[in-house]
Amino acid sequence: MTTPRTITFLTDVKLITCIVQRGMGDTIVKAARDAGAQGATVYFAKGSGVRERLGILGVAVEVEKEVVNIVVSDAQADAVFENVYLAGQLDIPGMGFMYVTPLEKAATYIPKEVIDKFNS
Amino acid sequence: MNQENGSEYSSRNGTVVIRRISYNLLTPKIRRHLKGGIVPHVAPPVKLNSKDIYRLLHSYFSHRFLDQFRVILPLPLLLIAFQWLTWRHFDGHSVSIVTGVLALSAGLMLFLEGLRSGLIPFWETVGNLLPQKTSLSTLLLFMFLTGFGLTLSEPGLAFLPHSDSRIAVAQAPFVHTLLHQHSLWLTWAMGTATGLALSLGVLLLSRGLSLKPALTILLLASVVLTWVLSRIPHLDRLAELAWDAASVTLGPVSISLILALGKGMVPSITKGRKTRLGLGLIGLTALAVVAVVLLLGLIMAPLLPAPDIDINAYPLAPDPRVTSWHLSGPIDTILWTLRAIVPTVVLPVLACLFLLREKIPEPGMLAYGTILAALGLTLTHFGSTLGLSITGTASAPWEPTVPTQASVVPANLPPWAEHGTILIFAFALTFASTFANPGLNILGSLLENVSNGVSTRKGLLRIVAIGAASGIVMGVLKEMLAIHFIWFLLPATLALLLLAQSSLVQRAALAWDCGGIIPGPITLPALQAMGLGINGTLAGSGLLAMAAMGSMIAVLLASLRNHIHTP
Numbered sequence: 001m002t003t004p005r006t007i008t009f010l011t012d013v014k015l016i017t018c019i020v021q022r023g024m025g026d027t028i029v030k031a032a033r034d035a036g037a038q039g040a041t042v043y044f045a046k047g048s049g050v051r052e053r054l055g056i057l058g059v060a061v062e063v064e065k066e067v068v069n070i071v072v073s074d075a076q077a078d079a080v081f082e083n084v085y086l087a088g089q090l091d092i093p094g095m096g097f098m099y100v101t102p103l104e105k106a107a108t109y110i111p112k113e114v115i116d117k118f119n120s
Numbered sequence: 121m122n123q124e125n126g127s128e129y130s131s132r133n134g135t136v137v138i139r140r141i142s143y144n145l146l147t148p149k150i151r152r153h154l155k156g157g158i159v160p161h162v163a164p165p166v167k168l169n170s171k172d173i174y175r176l177l178h179s180y181f182s183h184r185f186l187d188q189f190r191v192i193l194p195l196p197l198l199l200i201a202f203q204w205l206t207w208r209h210f211d212g213h214s215v216s217i218v219t220g221v222l223a224l225s226a227g228l229m230l231f232l233e234g235l236r237s238g239l240i241p242f243w244e245t246v247g248n249l250l251p252q253k254t255s256l257s258t259l260l261l262f263m264f265l266t267g268f269g270l271t272l273s274e275p276g277l278a279f280l281p282h283s284d285s286r287i288a289v290a291q292a293p294f295v296h297t298l299l300h301q302h303s304l305w306l307t308w309a310m311g312t313a314t315g316l317a318l319s320l321g322v323l324l325l326s327r328g329l330s331l332k333p334a335l336t337i338l339l340l341a342s343v344v345l346t347w348v349l350s351r352i353p354h355l356d357r358l359a360e361l362a363w364d365a366a367s368v369t370l371g372p373v374s375i376s377l378i379l380a381l382g383k384g385m386v387p388s389i390t391k392g393r394k395t396r397l398g399l400g401l402i403g404l405t406a407l408a409v410v411a412v413v414l415l416l417g418l419i420m421a422p423l424l425p426a427p428d429i430d431i432n433a434y435p436l437a438p439d440p441r442v443t444s445w446h447l448s449g450p451i452d453t454i455l456w457t458l459r460a461i462v463p464t465v466v467l468p469v470l471a472c473l474f475l476l477r478e479k480i481p482e483p484g485m486l487a488y489g490t491i492l493a494a495l496g497l498t499l500t501h502f503g504s505t506l507g508l509s510i511t512g513t514a515s516a517p518w519e520p521t522v523p524t525q526a527s528v529v530p531a532n533l534p535p536w537a538e539h540g541t542i543l544i545f546a547f548a549l550t551f552a553s554t555f556a557n558p559g560l561n562i563l564g565s566l567l568e569n570v571s572n573g574v575s576t577r578k579g580l581l582r583i584v585a586i587g588a589a590s591g592i593v594m595g596v597l598k599e600m601l602a603i604h605f606i607w608f609l610l611p612a613t614l615a616l617l618l619l620a621q622s623s624l625v626q627r628a629a630l631a632w633d634c635g636g637i638i639p640g641p642i643t644l645p646a647l648q649a650m651g652l653g654i655n656g657t658l659a660g661s662g663l664l665a666m667a668a669m670g671s672m673i674a675v676l677l678a679s680l681r682n683h684i685h686t687p
Contacts, residue, residue, distance in 0.1 A: 023183070044572050053166040057173065059237060059488055060180035078123055086133045092175045093168060
C-alpha cells in the first residue's frame with residue numbers, strides 16, 4: 001500500500017508585487033528577506049507610466065523593469081511592504097510601483113516537523 | 121502596527137508616517153463622445169520640484185557611476201603597487217591619477233548608458249526590419265558594407281600600441297614594416313575580412329545553419345597558416361600580430377552594433393529557430409581577420425625586401441608619445457571618437473531611410489544616446505590617458521631597459537621573485553580590467569535580457585575575466601621562457617575544438633564572441649603600462665590572442681558545467 005500524498009494549504013497569505021527599474025530587483029529581494037519574507041520570484045518586463053510624462057527627465061527612468069513577486073503571511077505583510085518600499089526608494093519619481101494582493105491559499109514544500117507541530 | 125491614515129510609528133527604518141488616499145481621486149475623469157465612445161485621455165506632464173529632480177538624477181547617476189568606479193579604482197592602484205615593487209619608484213602624479221579614475225568611471229558610465237538607452241534599441245529595430253523589408257542580397261550587402269566601413273573608419277590597429285623602440289623593431293622587423301609602411305594594405309584586408317565574415321554569418325543564420333563549421337574551418341586554416349609562417353625565418357612575430365589583430369579589429373562601438381543588429385535580425389531571419397541572439401558573428405569576424413592577415417603576410421613576404429632596418433636609428437627607450445595607445449591632444453581624441461561613433465549611427469540611419477523607407481524610431485532617444493556615447497568615449501580616452509599611463513616607459517625586466525629618470529634603479533629582486541611578481545600582477549590587472557570592458561558588458565546585458573536574468577552580466581564578466589587573466593599569464597610565461605607562440609596555439613586550439621564540439625551551438629558561439637571582444641580598450645593600456653609585450657609593445661606579442669583564447673576556453677568550460685545558460 002502506498003502512503004497517501006498530502007497537500008498542506010497555507011492560509012492567511014498575501015502577494016506583494018513590486019515593479020522596479022532593471023537592476024534594482026536584488027535590492028528589493030534583499031529588503032523583503034530582511035523583513036522575514038521567505039522567497040521571491042523575479043522576472044523581466046517593460047513598463048510605462050510616469051516616465052512618459054517627465055519630458056526630458058524621462059531619460060533617467062529605465063523602460064526595462066524587474067517584477068518581484070513575494071508571497072508573505074498576513075502578519076508580516078506590512079513590515080515587508082514597508083521595508084521594500086523604503087529600500088527601493090519608491091518615494092522617488094520613476095523608481096517603481098508596488099501593491100498587495102490577498103491570496104486565497106498557497107502550497108509548497110513544508111518540512112515535516114513544521115506540519116506536525118501545527119497540524120496535530 | 122497601525123496603518124490608519126495619519127498614523128505614525130517608528131520602525132528600524134526610522135519614523136514612518138502613513139497616509140491613505142483613494143485612487144479614485146487621482147485617476148482622470150473620462151469624457152465620452154456623443155456616440156458613447158471614450159475621448160482618448162492625454163496625461164498632462166508631471167512637474168517635479170527641484171528636490172525630486174535632484175533625487176531622481178542622483179539615483180540615476182550614483183548607481184551607474186559607482187558601478188564603474190568600483191571597477192576602475194583597482195587598476196591604478198595595482199599599477200602603482202607593481203611599479204613600486206619592481207622599481208621602488210613611482211612615476212605618476214596623484215592629481216592626474218585621481219582625475220583619470222573619475223573621468224574613466226564617468227566616461228564608461230556615459231558610454232554604456234548612451235549605447236543602452238539610445239543606440240542599441242535603434243540598431244535592434246533596424247536589424248529586425250531589414251530582413252523583413254529587403255531581399256537577402258541587399259541584407260548581405262549591407263552587412264558587408266557595415267563591416268568594411270567600421271573597420272576602415274575605426275582602424276583596429278589604432279588600438280594596437282606599436283612602439284618605435286629599438287628592441288621592438290629588432291625583435292619584429294617585419295611587423296614593424298607592415299604596421300608602419302603598409303598599414304593601408306593591412307586595414308583594407310582587415311576591412312574586407314570583417315565585411316565578408318559578417319555577410320557569411322548572416323547568410324548562414326538565415327539558412328538556419330550553425331556558425332560552428334565555419335568557425336572550425338577558419339580556426340584550422342589559421343593554425344595551418346601560422347605553422348607555415350613559423351617556418352619562415354624573418355617573419356618573426358607576424359603570426360602573433362595576425363592573432364592579436366583579431367582581438368582589436370572591432371572597437372566597443374562596432375561590437376555593440378553587431379551584437380544589436382544580430383539580436384534584432386535573428387527572430388526575423390531564422391523564423392524563430394532555436395536561437396534568440398545572433399551569437400557568433402563577432403567570433404567569425406575575428407577569425408576571418410586572423411586568416412586574412414596571415415595570408416597577407418605570406419603574400420607580401422616575398423614582395424618586400426627582407427627588412428633591412430638600421431635599428432640604431434631608433435631610440436633605445438620607446439618614446440611615450442609614440443608608444444602610447446592614447447591619442448596626443450584633445451582634438452585628436454574627439455576626432456577619433458567621432459570616427460568611431462559616426463559611421464555606426466550614419467550607416468543604420470541611411471539604411472532606415474533609404475532601404476526601409478521608414479522614419480527614424482524615437483529620434484530623440486537616438487540623439488541622446490549618440491551624444492552620451494560620444495561624450496563617454498571621449499572621457500574614457502582622456503581618463504585612461506591620465507589614470508592608466510602611470511608608467512609609459514616601464515618595460516619587462518627581462519628586456520634591457522632604460523628608465524625615465526637616470527636616478528631610478530630597479531629593485532633588484534631575485535629573478536624568481538621578479539618573475540613571480542610580474543605573473544601575479546599580470547593576472548590581477550587583466551582580471552580587474554576585464555570587468556570594465558564595454559563590449560563585454562553589453563554582451564552580458566544582452567545575455568541577461570534574453571535569459572530573463574538566469575545568466576547574469578556579472579557572472580559572464582567573472583568567467584571571462586578569469587579566462588583572460590589566465591591567458592595573459594600563459595602569454596607572459598611564453599615571453600619569459602622564449603617559447604614559440606605555436607606551442608601555445610596548438611594545445612589551445614585542440615582544447616577549443618574539443619570543448620566546442622561538446623558544447624551546445626549557442627554556447628560555443630558565445631565563447632567565440634567573447635574571444636573577439638577580449639582584451640578590449642581598458643585592458644590594453646593597463647597591460648601596456650605594465651610594460652608587457654615586446655618592450656611595452658603589444659602588437660605581435662601574442663599576448664592578446666592568448667587572452668582571447670583563455671577567455672573562450674573559460675566560457676566553454678563554464679557552460680559545460682552549466683554556469684552559463686544561453687537561450
